[in-house]
Amino acid sequence: MSRSGVPDARPRLVVIGNGMAGARAVEEIIARGGTEQFRITMFGDEPYGNYNRIMLSHVLAGDEDDGAIFLNPLSWYRDNGITLHAGVRAERIDRFTKHVFSSDGRVTPYDTLIIATGSRSHMPPMEGLYTPGGSVKHGIFGFRTIDDTRKMVAYAQHEHHRHAVVIGGGLLGLEAASGLRRHGLEVDVVHSGGHLMSAQMGPEGGAVLRRSVQGLGIGVHTGSRTTAVLGTDKVAGVRLRDRPDIECDMVVMAAGIRPNVDLAVLSGLPVERAIVVDDSLRVQDEDDVYAVGECVQHRGQVYGLVAPLWEQAAVLANHVTGADTGAAYLGSRTATKLKVAGVEVASMGLQGPELETDEHIVFSEPSRGVFKSIVVRDNKMVGATLLGDSRKVAFLTQAFDRGLPLPEERLGLMFDLGTPGQEVGVAELDDDAQVCNCNGVSKRALADAVKGGCTTVAGAMDATRAGKGCGSCKLLVGQVVEWAAGGAVEDDPAASYYVPGIPLDKQALMAEIRKRGLRSVSAVFQALAPGGREDAKSKMGLASLLKMMLADQYIDERDARFINDRVHANVQRDGTFSVVPQMKGGVTSVQQLRRIADVAEKHKVPLIKLTGGQRIDLLGIRKEDLPQVWADLDMPSGYAYGKSFRTVKTCVGQDFCRYGTGDSTRLGVELESRFQGLESPAKLKLAVSGCPRNCAESLVKDVGVVAVEGGRWEIYVGGAAGAHIRKGDLLATVDDPEDVKVLAGRFIQYYREQANWLERTYAFVPRVGIDHLRAVIVDDAEGIAGRLDEAMQASVDSYVDPWRERDDPQTPGQFRTSLPLTVLPQVPVR
Amino acid sequence: MSSTETGTGTKIHVLGPLEQIPVGEGRAFAVDGKQVAVFRLREGSLRAVSAVCPHRGGPLADGTIDGQVVICPLHQHAFDLATGCSTTGANALQTYRVRLDREQNLVLETAPV
Numbered sequence: 001m002s003r004s005g006v007p008d009a010r011p012r013l014v015v016i017g018n019g020m021a022g023a024r025a026v027e028e029i030i031a032r033g034g035t036e037q038f039r040i041t042m043f044g045d046e047p048y049g050n051y052n053r054i055m056l057s058h059v060l061a062g063d064e065d066d067g068a069i070f071l072n073p074l075s076w077y078r079d080n081g082i083t084l085h086a087g088v089r090a091e092r093i094d095r096f097t098k099h100v101f102s103s104d105g106r107v108t109p110y111d112t113l114i115i116a117t118g119s120r121s122h123m124p125p126m127e128g129l130y131t132p133g134g135s136v137k138h139g140i141f142g143f144r145t146i147d148d149t150r151k152m153v154a155y156a157q158h159e160h161h162r163h164a165v166v167i168g169g170g171l172l173g174l175e176a177a178s179g180l181r182r183h184g185l186e187v188d189v190v191h192s193g194g195h196l197m198s199a200q201m202g203p204e205g206g207a208v209l210r211r212s213v214q215g216l217g218i219g220v221h222t223g224s225r226t227t228a229v230l231g232t233d234k235v236a237g238v239r240l241r242d243r244p245d246i247e248c249d250m251v252v253m254a255a256g257i258r259p260n261v262d263l264a265v266l267s268g269l270p271v272e273r274a275i276v277v278d279d280s281l282r283v284q285d286e287d288d289v290y291a292v293g294e295c296v297q298h299r300g301q302v303y304g305l306v307a308p309l310w311e312q313a314a315v316l317a318n319h320v321t322g323a324d325t326g327a328a329y330l331g332s333r334t335a336t337k338l339k340v341a342g343v344e345v346a347s348m349g350l351q352g353p354e355l356e357t358d359e360h361i362v363f364s365e366p367s368r369g370v371f372k373s374i375v376v377r378d379n380k381m382v383g384a385t386l387l388g389d390s391r392k393v394a395f396l397t398q399a400f401d402r403g404l405p406l407p408e409e410r411l412g413l414m415f416d417l418g419t420p421g422q423e424v425g426v427a428e429l430d431d432d433a434q435v436c437n438c439n440g441v442s443k444r445a446l447a448d449a450v451k452g453g454c455t456t457v458a459g460a461m462d463a464t465r466a467g468k469g470c471g472s473c474k475l476l477v478g479q480v481v482e483w484a485a486g487g488a489v490e491d492d493p494a495a496s497y498y499v500p501g502i503p504l505d506k507q508a509l510m511a512e513i514r515k516r517g518l519r520s521v522s523a524v525f526q527a528l529a530p531g532g533r534e535d536a537k538s539k540m541g542l543a544s545l546l547k548m549m550l551a552d553q554y555i556d557e558r559d560a561r562f563i564n565d566r567v568h569a570n571v572q573r574d575g576t577f578s579v580v581p582q583m584k585g586g587v588t589s590v591q592q593l594r595r596i597a598d599v600a601e602k603h604k605v606p607l608i609k610l611t612g613g614q615r616i617d618l619l620g621i622r623k624e625d626l627p628q629v630w631a632d633l634d635m636p637s638g639y640a641y642g643k644s645f646r647t648v649k650t651c652v653g654q655d656f657c658r659y660g661t662g663d664s665t666r667l668g669v670e671l672e673s674r675f676q677g678l679e680s681p682a683k684l685k686l687a688v689s690g691c692p693r694n695c696a697e698s699l700v701k702d703v704g705v706v707a708v709e710g711g712r713w714e715i716y717v718g719g720a721a722g723a724h725i726r727k728g729d730l731l732a733t734v735d736d737p738e739d740v741k742v743l744a745g746r747f748i749q750y751y752r753e754q755a756n757w758l759e760r761t762y763a764f765v766p767r768v769g770i771d772h773l774r775a776v777i778v779d780d781a782e783g784i785a786g787r788l789d790e791a792m793q794a795s796v797d798s799y800v801d802p803w804r805e806r807d808d809p810q811t812p813g814q815f816r817t818s819l820p821l822t823v824l825p826q827v828p829v830r
Numbered sequence: 831m832s833s834t835e836t837g838t839g840t841k842i843h844v845l846g847p848l849e850q851i852p853v854g855e856g857r858a859f860a861v862d863g864k865q866v867a868v869f870r871l872r873e874g875s876l877r878a879v880s881a882v883c884p885h886r887g888g889p890l891a892d893g894t895i896d897g898q899v900v901i902c903p904l905h906q907h908a909f910d911l912a913t914g915c916s917t918t919g920a921n922a923l924q925t926y927r928v929r930l931d932r933e934q935n936l937v938l939e940t941a942p943v
Contacts, residue, residue: 065885065918065919065920066919067916067918067919067920068919522854522872533896533897534872534896534897535896536893536894536895536896536899536900536901536908537894537901539894539896540894557853557854558852558854558855559852559853559854559855559872559894559895560854560894562894562903563889563892563893563894563903564903566855566892571889571892571903571904573886573887573904574887575887575888575889575892811852811855812849812850812851812852813850813851813852813857816857816858817858818856818857818858818867818881818889818890818891818892819858819865819881819882819889820858820859820860820865820881
């Protein structure tokens with residue numbers, strides 16, 4: 001009876017379980033008009049909304065915050081009129097009177113019931129798991145829920161905890177091990193099977209995977225059973241059968257999962273390995289009770305992966321709502337494609353040949369961590385394992401799902417020979433092919449979203465949730481959206497904004513700034529931001545742009561700067577700073593070295609480190625000490641902190657090197673003198689090499705110069721060898737070092753004016769094209785070379801060494817500490 | 831800095847002149863054994879929150895602010911300056927009442943424990 005007095009005639013749908021299966025089933029039901037049809041109530045054991053369990057390994061590794069993995073926030077339940085009992089455990093049902101009894105004493109009637117109780121970590125039998133009081137021993141963790149994960153992270157970050165043992169070398173165990181390794185713990189994996197991931201691959205693949213996992217610094221003990229957890233009140237180690245004990249202070253149980261069937265057993269429902277359901281996901285011999293997910297057994301199969309769950313939820317919703325009572329779930333062929341501990345793993349069907357007539361094609365390259373195995377029967381693919389290289393996965397999955405005929409040359413299954421490559425693959429991919437394995441989104445679903453008007457990649461991703469799981473499919477999602485839109489993909493308009501807070505691209509923004517004569521960041525917000533609202537995320541980009549455009553006419557508001565630029569040093573994880581004095585071209589002197597040594601000694605610098613840019617880094621300097629350190633050094637800033645020109649790396653050059661053909665050190669020093677401190681959209685790292693042996697790595701620099709025989713110099717642009725690797729493109733070959741300076745300066749100025757905020761040259765150069773750059777910069781096809789040179793000269797002339805601010809702080813308390821009491825976390829002193 | 835206690839147990843701390851904080855920036859103060867970051871917004875008002883980022887201990891007084899949020903310089907977590915709530919999924923900050931007295935001194939209130 002509702003409060004308004006009008007009885008609510010809708011039947012009651014009760015869902016036990018608010019995990020991925022329960023919530024997905026409800027989403028599918030709502031998509032079929034379920035909100036009009038039912039009053040929906042959900043019970044969830046955990047006191048939260050619904051979250052993506054697959055992402056817990058990212059949370060453990062620290063790549064993702066636990067807040068970011070929620071799929072449905074509490075407001076979703078409210079908006080859909082769902083009554084959610086979060087943190088309440090349903091204990092049993094009375095299937096004759098149709099009531100659910102829950103841990104809070106509540107009795108809830110239902111007309112239709114869905115059981116989605118999922119599964120839990122399996123605790124293999126061994127001694128010492130529990131304290132005499134009966135609770136799990138301190139330091140033992142499961143890896144199943146968000147609370148498990150939070151507790152593990154907190155425990156791992158506790159400084160006395162140094163060594164973890166993970167029991168189980170399957171998918172989950174390896175994820176746990178690599179996550180804990182990222183927290184700096186020593187980690188050993190103990191696996192009872194003969195090789196890692198024995199459920200997904202054969203021994204040869206396991207051996208290759210073992211090498212990759214060991215490469216991460218993780219110890220691997222296979223064929224080894226844990227017989228006891230040692231320690232009286234907390235974990236002190238584990239005992240292995242036939243092996244020495246391992247000392248540790250943390251044990252993670254990842255030895256598989258078991259379906260949660262207690263409620264079903266107590267309530268008299270049919271349970272074998274799990275709750276037995278038929279092809280409509282109805283519990284056997286029950287008219288109004290359904291079950292879905294990892295707690296069900298269908299045709300003898302129990303699934304522990306996410307993909308079958310999506311298929312089950314759709315069939316279940318068709319029956320519950322009556323949308324399609326002919327729908328049938330016939331089981332899932334499980335193909336997994338995952339990234340485990342940084343290694344790409346895909347597996348489907350058989351692990352190896354089973355009949356004498358089976359063909360087995362194997363490729364193994366352990367040094368690269370690559371292993372491929374394919375099993376063929378009657379010219380159909382019946383199994384595959386791919387490790388470390390998943391480029392052919394889309395094609396193979398389709399061949400496996402559809403039983404496609406295979407190329408006669410079997411090698412083509414593993415490598416791009418005659419079979420469709422990745423690019424054609426998208427068009428030829430079957431409509432039902434799953435693009436996003438985390439959220440179960442098919443190519444058809446994405447294409448439908450595009451047809452429905454989501455013509456941006458971001459829009460289609462929001463609409464379908466494709467790419468919102470582990471993210472490894474984002475490239476493929478983008479390709480599918482492009483294909484579905486027939487090339488008419490609209491750019492997300494915000495994606496073209498120079499900074500998020502002002503709805504203009506860079507050229508339009510620069511034009512407005514010029515037209516209105518704006519000279520400060522606050523003036524730009526007032527004139528051009530919606531509602532005149534300032535936006536913290538936009539400040540740094542605007543400050544850089546204005547300084548580039550206006551040089552000494554720029555009104556410098558210090559609050560627009562990032563902390564590094566306010567104090568001219570690079571902030572470190574403990575709130576201290578690093579100080580890198582200028583060392584042009586990596587050339588130093590006795591006096592400089594002596595002075596740096598004196599300063600390091602006087603200020604008790606915790607770490608002195610040579611940088612990749614051929615300089616000396618003094619780390620762990622407190623903010624309040626910066627001015628004194630600079631005064632004692634009496635050297636200019638090396639700008640190792642800004643979105644700016646950083647350094648020029650050089651090789652020894654012709655004076656000493658017996659191969660040298662050009663004076664690379666001298667040119668490097670001159671380039672650094674000219675471009676020191678220039679703001680730019682992203683950092684600029686340069687190099688000059690004295691011969692094609694390229695000892696200064698010029699081919700992978702933003703601007704790299706190489707001396708070649710005959711006194712000539714090659715200039716490369718757009719190279720990188722950091723997070724991204726790219727060989728630079730040859731911009732020009734010139735005879736005179738002076739021409740190198742002119743062309744490098746012209747390129748840098750063009751990049752400063754044209755590149756998006758934070759767009760490194762390795763992205764900028766291929767975006768505009770090297771031919772275009774050659775035309776503009778070398779051949780002056782647009783007639784702007786003179787203007788670019790002038791603008792660069794103005795910037796060069798306005799250079800001031802920022803470390804001079806030591807004598808004259810720009811703002812009150814510029815160098816005052818921001819962590820006045822204990823500094824956390826402490827960086828260890830070596 | 832001076833501290834007084836009111837009848838209700840709330841402590842009043844005078845942190846010194848407003849000029850210690852440049853417009854649009856923040857500065858940290860040690861108050862009663864706690865670290866508090868006080869920010870001076872461009873529109874003139876003041877905000878005070880706990881000074882240590884709950885994510886990895888970053889120095890929030892070194893963060894970049896606008897009218898609503900402060901962004902931690904270490905990993906770019908953002909926090910609403912008025913409520914302390916994170917807009918990026920981190921744990922929330924403690925917020926404090928802060929105002930100016932007649933002499934333009936910063937006055938911070940800490941509630942009883």
